[in-house]
Amino acid sequence: MIEPPRETMRPDLAQLEVLHRRLLWLACWTIHNANHLRPKAEGEVKIGGHQASSASMAAILTALFFHVLRPEDRIAVKPHAGPVFHAIHYLMGGQSLENLKAYRGFGGAQSYPSRTKDSIDVDFSTGSVGLGAAFPIFAALTQDYLRARGWGAGPTGRMIALIGDAELDEGNIYEALQEGWKHDLRDVWWVIDYNRQSLDGVVREGLWARVEAVFQAFGWRVTRLKYGALQRAAFAEPGGGALRDWIDACPNALYSALAFRGGAAWRERLLADIGDHPGTRALIEARSDGEIAALMENLGGHCLASLCEAFDQTTDDRPTVFLAYTIKGWGTPLAGHKDNHAGLMTLEQMEAFRAAMGVAEGAEWDPFAAVPDPAALRAYLELVPFFAKGRRRHTAQGIPTPERVRLEDKVLSTQAGFGKILDEIARRGGPLAERIVTMSPDVTVSTNLGGWVNRRGLFARDPRGDTFREERVPSAQKWAFSPTGQHIELGIAEMNLMLMLGAAGLAHSLFGQRLIPIGTVYDPFIARGLDALTYACYQDARFLLVGTPSGVTLAPEGGAHQSIATPLIGMAQDGIAAFEPAYLDELALILAWSFDYLQRDGEGDPDERTWLRDETGGSVYLRLSTRPLEQVLRRPDPHFEQGVIDGAYWLREPGPNAEVVIAYQGAVAPEAIEAAGRIMGARRDIGVLAVTSADRLNAGWTAARRARARGLASARSHAERLLDPLPAHCTLITVIDGHPATLAWLGAVAGHRTVPLGVEHFGQTGTIAELYRHYGIDAGAIVAAASHIAPGKPIRLVG
Numbered sequence: 001m002i003e004p005p006r007e008t009m010r011p012d013l014a015q016l017e018v019l020h021r022r023l024l025w026l027a028c029w030t031i032h033n034a035n036h037l038r039p040k041a042e043g044e045v046k047i048g049g050h051q052a053s054s055a056s057m058a059a060i061l062t063a064l065f066f067h068v069l070r071p072e073d074r075i076a077v078k079p080h081a082g083p084v085f086h087a088i089h090y091l092m093g094g095q096s097l098e099n100l101k102a103y104r105g106f107g108g109a110q111s112y113p114s115r116t117k118d119s120i121d122v123d124f125s126t127g128s129v130g131l132g133a134a135f136p137i138f139a140a141l142t143q144d145y146l147r148a149r150g151w152g153a154g155p156t157g158r159m160i161a162l163i164g165d166a167e168l169d170e171g172n173i174y175e176a177l178q179e180g181w182k183h184d185l186r187d188v189w190w191v192i193d194y195n196r197q198s199l200d201g202v203v204r205e206g207l208w209a210r211v212e213a214v215f216q217a218f219g220w221r222v223t224r225l226k227y228g229a230l231q232r233a234a235f236a237e238p239g240g241g242a243l244r245d246w247i248d249a250c251p252n253a254l255y256s257a258l259a260f261r262g263g264a265a266w267r268e269r270l271l272a273d274i275g276d277h278p279g280t281r282a283l284i285e286a287r288s289d290g291e292i293a294a295l296m297e298n299l300g301g302h303c304l305a306s307l308c309e310a311f312d313q314t315t316d317d318r319p320t321v322f323l324a325y326t327i328k329g330w331g332t333p334l335a336g337h338k339d340n341h342a343g344l345m346t347l348e349q350m351e352a353f354r355a356a357m358g359v360a361e362g363a364e365w366d367p368f369a370a371v372p373d374p375a376a377l378r379a380y381l382e383l384v385p386f387f388a389k390g391r392r393r394h395t396a397q398g399i400p401t402p403e404r405v406r407l408e409d410k411v412l413s414t415q416a417g418f419g420k421i422l423d424e425i426a427r428r429g430g431p432l433a434e435r436i437v438t439m440s441p442d443v444t445v446s447t448n449l450g451g452w453v454n455r456r457g458l459f460a461r462d463p464r465g466d467t468f469r470e471e472r473v474p475s476a477q478k479w480a481f482s483p484t485g486q487h488i489e490l491g492i493a494e495m496n497l498m499l500m501l502g503a504a505g506l507a508h509s510l511f512g513q514r515l516i517p518i519g520t521v522y523d524p525f526i527a528r529g530l531d532a533l534t535y536a537c538y539q540d541a542r543f544l545l546v547g548t549p550s551g552v553t554l555a556p557e558g559g560a561h562q563s564i565a566t567p568l569i570g571m572a573q574d575g576i577a578a579f580e581p582a583y584l585d586e587l588a589l590i591l592a593w594s595f596d597y598l599q600r601d602g603e604g605d606p607d608e609r610t611w612l613r614d615e616t617g618g619s620v621y622l623r624l625s626t627r628p629l630e631q632v633l634r635r636p637d638p639h640f641e642q643g644v645i646d647g648a649y650w651l652r653e654p655g656p657n658a659e660v661v662i663a664y665q666g667a668v669a670p671e672a673i674e675a676a677g678r679i680m681g682a683r684r685d686i687g688v689l690a691v692t693s694a695d696r697l698n699a700g701w702t703a704a705r706r707a708r709a710r711g712l713a714s715a716r717s718h719a720e721r722l723l724d725p726l727p728a729h730c731t732l733i734t735v736i737d738g739h740p741a742t743l744a745w746l747g748a749v750a751g752h753r754t755v756p757l758g759v760e761h762f763g764q765t766g767t768i769a770e771l772y773r774h775y776g777i778d779a780g781a782i783v784a785a786a787s788h789i790a791p792g793k794p795i796r797l798v799g
């Protein structure tokens with residue numbers, strides 16, 4: 001599909017200048033108000049906010065939001081330019097005065113733009129530097145994926161990141177650039193606020209040359225915005241060449257320091273350095289101190305004419321980075337100071353700034369203060385294209401989730417079962433199969449996605465055949481790429497997997513098309529992408545993450561590949577429900593439930609049975625294993641089915657006088673069952689609790705306690721319903737191939753003595769039996785715990 005060229009209008013520079021001043025003022029004032037004027041709570045010292053970082057980017061945001069952007073574009077705003085972003089929405093009527101006054105306060109405008117916490121139209125949250133930069137790359141890949149299928153009408157958007165120059169120190173940036181290149185990235189812009197200052201100081205000299213080389217290496221167009229229009233005009237004057245050479249040779253720190261000191265200091269320095277060049281002295285002397293300062297601070301990133309021109313000229317879809325030279329704190333008394341990152345204008349400075357901005361006392365919050373022609377500005381704002389269609393968030397139709405897949409295998413691991421279920425979904429076809437998109441960081445085959453990929457193919461914009469197949473080299477894997485392929489093969493960088501899951505998991509909201517993204521990763525390497533996972537969850541992206549294989553159960557692979565802490569990550573990570581099934585029927589139930597849960601978007605009250613807020617939906621994390629387990633034969637049982645989803649069910653219901661209950665999660669099920677069999681003769685009424693989700697059990701328990709504390713005495717969680725009936729003398733033995741703290745809290749639910757077994761030290765190579773014994777999670781360890789803690793008849797310690 002060839003799209004018509006994007007329409008560009010001539011920028012109305014006069015209105016943009018006015019808007020730039022408005023944004024600069026409102027952003028600084030919002031921060032000032034929060035820190036200096038709002039009544040402080042006891043012990044509250046500083047609220048914070050970034051006046052200098054905001055000022056640095058105010059012109060860039062002005063040009064983009066009020067001239068360049070179109071409703072279909074999506075943008076990540078540099079986190080510490082958040083106040084400018086709020087000011088934009090305030091001017092457009094979307095952000096309330098109340099929220100601005102409550103900036104960084106409870107329920108107020110957020111410190112960093114947030115999709116989920118802010119009330120305004122935030123496309124991509126930002127905060128953890130580097131991630132907001134990379135995310136639009138994956139949003140562009142998602143857009144391409146949808147376009148290749150003809151899903152979603154309307155013009156193609158540009159996915160834009162506004163980033164600080166120090167963000168380029170984050171390694172994930174380069175991982176994302178490389179991954180983008182592999183997928184023929186298009187429709188992405190990065191605008192770098194090249195103020196050459198980070199948090200602590202000034203960045204290394206000559207960074208721009210490295211930056212440009214890196215982007216060019218990945219096929220990006222580099223547009224350098226170094227000089228503003230004033231500077232370019234001065235360079236054309238007699239002696240202007242020397243001025244330009246001086247600027248080019250000036251070290252970053254000196255430029256910043258002179259910007260802080262102002263016009264007289266610029267004059268003194270320029271005259272000393274280049275005053276004897278023909279024409280240059282006259283060029284300098286023809287200008288007042290204020291004019292010299294304005295000239296020297298007229299870098300490309302502050303010049304609306306230069307910005308609009310550069311953006312408007314970029315009409316093709318090639319990824320483009322704009323290296324926009326700026327001064328941190330531009331236009332404020334903080335400009336250029338090396339310590340300005342967290343710096344705030346003093347009361348006196350703000351007073352002078354207010355006067356300089358022409359804002360009358362008492363009119364500080366007036367959106368149109370100091371606007372020469374408010375009616376003309378109002379008329380301009382009404383036509384700003386980006387806001388013309390109102391809120392830009394979409395919704396998507398739900399994908400019906402079919403009957404769950406039932407596997408008949410007698411012995412199988414959850415990882416293999418997962419592969420078989422996906423394979424079967426692919427074979428059956430239908431709406432769900434069409435909307436699933438899988439992805440994996442170079443572990444597609446080893447996480448059992450092979451069957452799915454063989455049926456559904458790999459995604460690429462341009463078809464590429466499977467050469468090995470064409471050359472008749474035997475392989476179980478078909479590895480052909482096409483625009484309708486449904487697997488996105490990623491390089492090893494797990495960070496990119498999480499970002500891709502995040503972007504595809506927002507397709508419904510960003511592009512109005514529902515995708516069901518499924519990503520597989522070796523469980524220990526979740527840690528590699530953890531910040532991006534948190535970031536995806538914080539944005540409320542919806543996806544299924546499969547961590548497999550996991551734990552020391554991956555015996556011969558050794559400590560570098562065996563995960564220990566991931567069950568705790570699953571519990572602690574907001575926005576994602578973590579499950580660790582042991583059996584195939586559990587897995588099938590959880591998957592079927594997940595496909596629906598991922599799509600939910602309700603507001604509903606918590607479920608009275610579990611106290612989980614399931615109506616709101618979320619993402620799902622499955623921790624799976626390569627250990628083949630003999631399957632349990634079960635008759636249809638709604639309690640079992642519900643329990644699997646709620647987080648636990650009685651594999652063996654305890655009797656009224658239970659002395660011991662064994663609660664296990666995941667692949668150690670056979671150990672728990674064997675131990676129960678051995679203990680049974682010597683202890684009464686023993687129970688075995690199969691925990692499928694410590695996360696959901698724990699979340700429900702916490703929510704129910706909170707509800708009771710608020711006076712709802714009847715609130716009871718699933719964990720409480722399970723454990724309350726146990727007699728007080730009953731001992732809980734919990735066991736997991738993972739950190740023991742995952743289940744240890746169960747003892748607190750109804751006040752039972754608890755022995756938490758699990759793995760707390762790095763794994764190592766060995767057989768499963770050897771490692772389970774070594775780490776104390778085998779049947780013997782469970783039996784030993786029972787015989788020590790729950791006194792009574794001696795129990796057979798050896799199986």
Ligand SMILES: Cc1ncc(C[n+]2csc(CCOP(=O)(O)OP(=O)(O)O)c2C)c(N)n1
Pocket residue numbers: 052053056080127128129130163164165166167193195197198199328341
């Ligand atoms: C991952 C991460 N590490 C550290 C921080 C703390 N931090 C916030 S801004 C910043 C410096 C940013 O400098 P730059 O990107 O150049 O932005 P500027 O303020 O100069 O525009 C740091 C270290 C963060 N937000 N995220």
Ligand SMILES: [Mg+2]
Pocket residue numbers: 164165166193194195196197198328
């Ligand atoms: Mg910077």
